[in-house]
Every structure is written in structure tokens, then in C-alpha cells.
Amino acid sequence: MEEVHTKYSNEELLKSLPNFTSNYAEVNNTKLHYVKGGKGEPLILIPGYPETWWSYHKIMPTLAEKYCIIVVEMRGMGSSDKPLFGYDKKNMAKDIYELILQLGYEKVYIAGHDIGAHIAFSFASNFTQATSKLILLDTPHPDTGMYQLPMLPILGASYIYPWWLAFNQVEDIPEQLLEGRMEILIEWLYKKLLINYNSVSDFDKAVYAYAYNSKDAIRASNAWYQAFPIDIEDSKNYKKIAMPVLGIGGSGYEMLKISLESTTTDYKLHKIYECGHFILAEKPQQTVNIIMQFLGETKNQ
Known part of the structure; x- marks a missing residue:
């Protein structure tokens, strides 16, 4: 996405985060945009749908007090390239791996929310040697349980029927319907998936x-x-993740719990109460406190 100077551009947004910079890197045959700031060990942060690097803006300054923060817009997001192919999470994890090598890092902490959590998990599974700790925010990696999601809302059920997972599977039609109208879908998702709207x-x-x-x-x-x-x-070929893993869940807590029990050997799980899916927006202070505590822990603690 070519940078255009508007109040929503990276240049303008970063005026509220003066210690961070906007950067680009050519990796794995695509150009990624990332925002970087702080000093210390590297912590990769990956956003999810329907957001951008801006989803982390409430916690970036605090994290940057102790870590070098690199918020990566995955391929297809924000100011990063939008190629026609390469969107499986294993390949997108390779994007991140080539980026950290280009930045001169051998090992990183990595965290992701929503689709970003899929990539973070895939990174830890495929590039174990480069992963110090893994953090999943409200979302596990896709597994066969997805095939059991109901095609229709269940009468009287308290959960939000995730129709957009199927809608987004359809090629061509969504962009014809939504071009220039994404604010309608974004508004609906936040209205339904937030506790504190x-x-x-x-x-x-x-x-x-x-x-x-x-x-x-x-x-x-x-x-x-x-x-x-x-x-x-x-995912069927991934071994159990052995490095320390942290799961933080709002509305996705139960899904995270089920997943981490079967895919990891050393995990901690925190539930954030009275919180929906977008925990970075709803409970930023609680989320960042849990992350900081986890990253600060050593093996013998």
C-alpha cells in the first residue's frame, strides 16, 4: 500500500508515538512494513483482522521501555505488499523469519493477536531455534476443530456466530460488495466482539x-x-512446542485453553474477565502487565 499523507497515514499516526519509526523490508519475495522502537531484546508483535500495526498502539510505549518492539504488518495488511499468493501461515512465518535475520537477530520473543497469533504459532513451530518465547492473544492456530463450526447460528446460544470466517472464504464477491464500505463490517465486528464498545x-x-x-x-x-x-x-505435522508459551484470552480463552493443552508442553494461561476478542483495545494495561511479567521470568523462577 503506497503511503499517502492523510491523518490515517503511518507518518501522522506515529506523531503520537514519537519514539517509533516506520520501516520497510524486502523479504521472501514481498515487501513488509513494520514499526520499530525501544531498546533491548527484540519482541515481534503481529496484528490481526480487521486491524493494522495501530492495534498495538496502547501498549507499545510500555513494552518499549524494556524491549525493542517490532510491530509487523503481515503480507496483505496495511502498508505491506498484497501479492496474489503466499498466505498460508507457514509461508507468512517465513516472511517474519527472513525479516528478523535481515534485522540481525538470531532469536526473538514473538506475539500475535487473531490472524497474527496464527503466524506467531507457526513461527514458533517452524523456526523453533529463533523463538525465545511465544505469546498468543485470544486466538489459537487453526486446527481441525474449525470444520465443526456451525453453518447456522444455534438458537439460544450465547456465542457470536462467526459468519465472516465462511464469507471470507469466497473469492471475488467480498471485494465487489465491500470496496469503499469496509467501515460497515468493521463497525459490526467491534459492536459484536467488544464488551466495552x-x-x-x-x-x-x-x-x-x-x-x-x-x-x-x-x-x-x-x-x-x-x-x-x-x-x-x-499443523498436523507440528511437534508440541517446548519453549515457554503464554496465552491471554478474553472471549477466546476457552479455545486457547483447549489448544494449548494439546500443542504445548510449557504454557501459562491468563483469562481477562469482562473482555471480548480485542483485548489490546479493551484491557491494554492488564494485557501489557501479563506480557511483561511473562517475558521477565527466567527458567529457574
Whole structure:
């Protein structure tokens, strides 16, 4: 996405985060955009749908007091390239791996929310030697359980029927329907998936709509979902993750719990109460405190 100077551009957004810079890197045959700041051991942060690097803005300054923060917009997101192919999470993890090598790091902490959690998990599974600790925010990696999701809402059920997982599987139609109208979908998702609706401001939503409104952006972000069958097959070959893993869940706590019990050997799990899916927006202080405590722990603690 070519940078255009508007109040939603990276240049303008970074004025509220003066110690961070906007950067680009050519990796794995695509160009990634990332925001970097702070000093210390590297911590990779990967956003999810329907957001951008801006989703971490409430916790970036605190984390940057002790760590070098690198918030990566995955391929297909924000100012990163939107190629036609390569959206399976194993390949997107390779994007991140080539980026950290280019930045001169051998090992990193890595965290992800939503689709970003899929990539972080895949990174830890495929590049174990480069992963110090893994943090999953409200979302596990895709697994065969996805095939059991109901095709229709269940009468009287308290959960939100995730129709967009199926809608985003469809090629061509979503971008025809949503080009220039993504604010409608973004508004609906926040209204349904937040407990405290006001934790995401109108400005935040406008930032995300600006990033997702083009046909290319809708096509590319849907490609993250269209790769789920490949991601599920890849996950069948992953060994249990042995490095320290942290799961932080709001509405996704139970799914995280089920997943971590079967995919990791050394995990901690925290539930954030009265919180929906977007824990970075709703409970930033609680989330960052849990992350800082986890990263500060040593093997013999």
C-alpha cells in the first residue's frame, strides 16, 4: 500500500508515538512494513483482522521501555505488499523469519493477536531455534476443530456466530460488495466482539477502514482465511512446542485453553474477565502487565 499523507497515514499516526519509526523490508519475495522502537531484546508483535500495526498502539510505549518492539504488518495488511499468493501461515512465518535475520537477530520473543497469533504459532513451530518465547492473544492456530463450526447460528446460544470466517472464504464477491464500505463490517465486528464498545474509538475504526477499503486489501485479507485448510494440514505435522508459551484470552480463552493443552508442553494461561476478542483495545494495561511479567521470568523462577 503506497503511503499517502492523510491523518490515517503511518507518518501522522506515529506523531503520537514519537519514539517509533516506520520501516520497510524486502523479504521472501514481498515487501513488509513494520514499526520499530525501544531498546533491548527484540519482541515481534503481529496484528490481526480487521486491524493494522495501530492495534498495538496502547501498549507499545510500555513494552518499549524494556524491549525493542517490532510491530509487523503481515503480507496483505496495511502498508505491506498484497501479492496474489503466499498466505498460508507457514509461508507468512517465513516472511517474519527472513525479516528478523535481515534485522540481525538470531532469536526473538514473538506475539500475535487473531490472524497474527496464527503466524506467531507457526513461527514458533517452524523456526523453533529463533523463538525465545511465544505469546498468543485470544486466538489459537487453526486446527481441525474449525470444520465443526456451525453453518447456522444455534438458537439460544450465547456465542457470536462467526459468519465472516465462511464469507471470507469466497473469492471475488467480498471485494465487489465491500470496496469503499469496509467501515460497515468493521463497525459490526467491534459492536459484536467488544464488551466495552467505547474502547475502540471512531478514529481507530477510521484508521482500519482506510487500510482495508481497497479491492486489493479486501482480497489479500480474505486470503488469510482462504489458507485455513492448508494451515490445518500443516499443523498436523507440528511437534508440541517446548519453549515457554503464554496465552491471554478474553472471549477466546476457552479455545486457547483447549489448544494449548494439546500443542504445548510449557504454557501459562491468563483469562481477562469482562473482555471480548480485542483485548489490546479493551484491557491494554492488564494485557501489557501479563506480557511483561511473562517475558521477565527466567527458567529457574
